Amino acid sequence: MTLAIETKNLRKEFDENVAVRGLTLQVQQGEVFGFLGPNGAGKTTSIKMLLGLVAPTSGSAALLGAPLGDRAARAKMGFLPEHFRFHDWLSAQEFLQLHGRLYGMNAARLCQRIDELLELVGLTPFRDKQLRTFSKGMLQRIGLAQALLNDPALVFLDEPTSGLDPVGRRLVRDIIADLKRRGTTIFLNSHLLSEVEITCDRVAFIKHGEVIRVSELKTLVNGATSVTVRAHGLTPQVLAGLGKWGKDLRADGNQITLTVADESALPALNRYLVAQNVEVYALTPQHLSLEDLFIQIVGTDGGL
Amino acid sequence: MPTFIIARLTFLEAVRRRILLAAFLLGVAFLLLYSFGFYMMRQEVSRPGATSEVGSALLKSGLDNFLTLAGLYAVNFLAIAMGALVSADTLAGEISSGTIQALVTKPLRRAEIVLGKWLGFAGLLALYLGLMVGGVMAVAYALDGYVVPNVWNGIALIYLETLLIMTVTLLCSSMISTLATGGVIFGLYGIAFIGGWVEQFGALLQNQAAVNIGIVSSLIIPSEALWRRAAYEMTPPIAQVLGVSFSGPMLTVSVPSEMMIWYAGVYLIVALVLGVRAFASRDL
Numbered sequence: 001m002t003l004a005i006e007t008k009n010l011r012k013e014f015d016e017n018v019a020v021r022g023l024t025l026q027v028q029q030g031e032v033f034g035f036l037g038p039n040g041a042g043k044t045t046s047i048k049m050l051l052g053l054v055a056p057t058s059g060s061a062a063l064l065g066a067p068l069g070d071r072a073a074r075a076k077m078g079f080l081p082e083h084f085r086f087h088d089w090l091s092a093q094e095f096l097q098l099h100g101r102l103y104g105m106n107a108a109r110l111c112q113r114i115d116e117l118l119e120l121v122g123l124t125p126f127r128d129k130q131l132r133t134f135s136k137g138m139l140q141r142i143g144l145a146q147a148l149l150n151d152p153a154l155v156f157l158d159e160p161t162s163g164l165d166p167v168g169r170r171l172v173r174d175i176i177a178d179l180k181r182r183g184t185t186i187f188l189n190s191h192l193l194s195e196v197e198i199t200c201d202r203v204a205f206i207k208h209g210e211v212i213r214v215s216e217l218k219t220l221v222n223g224a225t226s227v228t229v230r231a232h233g234l235t236p237q238v239l240a241g242l243g244k245w246g247k248d249l250r251a252d253g254n255q256i257t258l259t260v261a262d263e264s265a266l267p268a269l270n271r272y273l274v275a276q277n278v279e280v281y282a283l284t285p286q287h288l289s290l291e292d293l294f295i296q297i298v299g300t301d302g303g304l
Numbered sequence: 305m306p307t308f309i310i311a312r313l314t315f316l317e318a319v320r321r322r323i324l325l326a327a328f329l330l331g332v333a334f335l336l337l338y339s340f341g342f343y344m345m346r347q348e349v350s351r352p353g354a355t356s357e358v359g360s361a362l363l364k365s366g367l368d369n370f371l372t373l374a375g376l377y378a379v380n381f382l383a384i385a386m387g388a389l390v391s392a393d394t395l396a397g398e399i400s401s402g403t404i405q406a407l408v409t410k411p412l413r414r415a416e417i418v419l420g421k422w423l424g425f426a427g428l429l430a431l432y433l434g435l436m437v438g439g440v441m442a443v444a445y446a447l448d449g450y451v452v453p454n455v456w457n458g459i460a461l462i463y464l465e466t467l468l469i470m471t472v473t474l475l476c477s478s479m480i481s482t483l484a485t486g487g488v489i490f491g492l493y494g495i496a497f498i499g500g501w502v503e504q505f506g507a508l509l510q511n512q513a514a515v516n517i518g519i520v521s522s523l524i525i526p527s528e529a530l531w532r533r534a535a536y537e538m539t540p541p542i543a544q545v546l547g548v549s550f551s552g553p554m555l556t557v558s559v560p561s562e563m564m565i566w567y568a569g570v571y572l573i574v575a576l577v578l579g580v581r582a583f584a585s586r587d588l
Contacts (some may be wrong), residue, residue, distance in 0.1 A: 048587075071411040071413075079406065081405040085401050089321060090320075102412060228370070242554065
């Protein structure tokens with residue numbers, strides 16, 4: 001199967017600055033792919049290169065099997081820009097008509113699609129209102145509808161929930177889940193890691209214009225587990241022996257905390273403690289949040 | 305056809321933002337004032353005993369021509385200003401606000417956006433010029449049954465001039481900010497305007513150096529030369545033979561050649577091509 005997105009050493013220099021050093025990435029079709037990184041890491045420039053807004057200095061990329069800028073491939077793509085600034089003197093319906101026509105959609109299908117999408121994003125009552133009267137959240141919703149007009153195979157969402165209240169965020173999450181069910185590939189750039197944690201299959205971490213890690217979200221989040229043990233009889237010998245089960249050991253009286261490679265290590269850890277005559281009162285695993293992992297991987301310097 | 309979708313959008317924007325309405329209302333105000341002025345002047349000349357019979361007839365047609373061209377000169381300036389004002393912000397503004405992003409990521413060529421906008425403005429200017437030139441001509445015809453010679457040549461030249469300024473504005477707007485575009489366009493207009501004066505004085509005083517300065521300024525931006533050619537075309541043969549025709553604040557004694565018209569046409573096409581190319585390669 002052709003990859004939805006494949007980039008090889010995509011690089012962008014602005015005068016002296018290197019915005020993206022060398023982006024190499026593969027996104028499978030049907031994946032929800034999260035693109036994470038601190039501010040200034042080159043995320044926006046990377047997306048702009050993929051969408052043909054910015055020309056790469058070097059490197060190559062293919063979207064849906066076609067080279068960058070291919071118009072047939074673009075007809076199968078959708079894009080919600082980060083700042084969702086649109087021609088605000090158009091009404092919601094006119095705005096969707098304009099973009100549908102630019103996609104080359106025929107009038108009947110477009111008409112039907114506009115009805116569906118206005119309903120989907122909850123803007124049907126506002127279809128004849130000019131966009132200038134819309135709130136930030138409403139603009140984001142109409143922008144999302146615009147990105148889905150052509151029933152795209154690949155959608156780029158740049159911060160799709162930044163302007164939304166909890167209800168709106170839930171809506172976007174549901175829309176993403178629905179698109180995923182239908183096999184749409186989604187490239188999601190978001191700062192809201194809790195959102196990413198819920199919606200994404202895989203994530204890439206980018207720093208200083210380079211991908212520093214790509215991982216399945218499941219193994220990433222489920223993998224590293226921090227465990228807290230409350231027990232009596234934790235002798236120094238026992239503690240020394242714990243090094244074999246995990247790292248980052250911290251002991252505080254009757255309580256110890258350590259990080260194990262994954263959850264399956266826990267029963268063996270318990271057996272070890274019992275065999276050493278330790279009285280275990282509680283053994284509590286805690287998954288690291290994506291936020292913790294983000295800080296671990298990217299570092300607290302924020303990539304500056 | 306993405307080009308026509310963008311052209312329609314450009315036209316619609318002028319309507320929605322009330323640019324067209326404002327231009328229309330002010331245009332009507334201008335025509336009312338103009339017709340009042342025309343009427344008053346006519347009254348003055350046809351007062352009994354003002355001149356002899358023959359003198360009166362000559363003066364009459366001369367005055368009609370003078371007043372019509374004066375009206376067209378004002379319209380010409382208004383159309384240029386309109387062309388520059390509506391197109392200065394179009395690409396630069398959409399790039400800085402970000403509205404361009406949802407457009408260029410659609411399955412179209414960037415060239416189609418520039419050409420579509422150009423077509424939209426060309427339509428807008430045609431409508432505006434049609435109203436204003438038609439209005440001025442209608443006033444002369446209604447009050448005195450007067451029609452300037454070579455009407456269509458004149459209108460075509462004025463339209464070419466406004467298209468030229470609009471195209472150069474669009475070119476600047478594809479490369480630099482709205483304010484910088486405005487600065488460049490008014491600078492160019494200033495060069496053309498002053499160059500035209502220097503050329504006329506040079507011709508009057510038979511100073512070749514001054515005439516050459518005028519020609520060079522016309523080569524930098526041939527807009528004013530197009531107006532002077534239009535004014536010459538719309539001047540009666542007798543005045544042409546005498547080598548004078550009305551050209552705004554002064555008479556045209558040095559007439560731009562036919563070559564200059566071709567030069568302006570090529571200039572326009574080159575500016576449009578450069579604008580398309582600049583926008584196509586720009587990082588947005």
